[in-house]
Amino acid sequence: MIKKVNFNEQGLIPTVIQDDLSEQVLMVAWSNEESLRLTIETGQVHFWSRSRQALWRKGATSGNLMLVESIHIDCDKDTLLIRVKPTGPVCHTGEVTCFFRTLDEL
Secondary structure (H helix, E strand, C coil): CHHHCCCCCCCEEEEEEEECCCCCEEEEEEEEHHHHHHHHHHCECEEEECCCCEEEECCCCCCCCEEEEEEEECCCCCCEEEEEEECCCCCCCCCCCCCCCCHHHC
């Protein structure tokens, strides 16, 4: 199943995270083949950090995990949508979502 995913030239795919209950978009990050495999195997969301060049499990340090409810892929197979049950705030700022301000607030 993972072999059918269209990862980009860097081996990554944009991954949208959505709260399964509220349907609120919580964050967007990058996945690679290994992080997607770990997400499927563990039921906890894993990503690829482009800045650290390393795998990371969301909530590993904060304790605010994201438990997978379902994984969807778009029609071009080049973007993932993972619906989750978060165990706490998702944003590193402590906000529920990373999308907590509008552009005109910058």
